[in-house]
Amino acid sequence: MSRSGRVFVHDVLAGTIEETDAGEYVFRYDGAYLAHPAPVPISLTLPLRTEPYVADELFPFFDGLIPEGWLLGIVTRNWKLDPGDRMALLLAACRDCIGAVHVVPEDEGA
Numbered sequence: 001m002s003r004s005g006r007v008f009v010h011d012v013l014a015g016t017i018e019e020t021d022a023g024e025y026v027f028r029y030d031g032a033y034l035a036h037p038a039p040v041p042i043s044l045t046l047p048l049r050t051e052p053y054v055a056d057e058l059f060p061f062f063d064g065l066i067p068e069g070w071l072l073g074i075v076t077r078n079w080k081l082d083p084g085d086r087m088a089l090l091l092a093a094c095r096d097c098i099g100a101v102h103v104v105p106e107d108e109g110a
Helices: 031-035 069-078 086-093
Strands: 003-009 012-019 025-029 053-055 101-105
């Protein structure tokens, strides 16, 4: 089952993150975001480009958005999530992150 989210930088749609049915993770910048006069990369490890990024594990930048420690425990208990399901955690817990970037499940509003 493919799962995806929209990635926002300062409330501007910057791209999408997806976990494919094959278990790969794909991040791609939105074309309109790249066409903006001064787009900012979401991370130094994910510089601006038109080609998608593909990985076998969740990109470290996105994994770093997921809560840790006691807060991770609260998230997994309250939403009944597997702590090893990093994409589920990203989509559930990163709608309102500290910092400029947040991730909203594809089927929800910004």
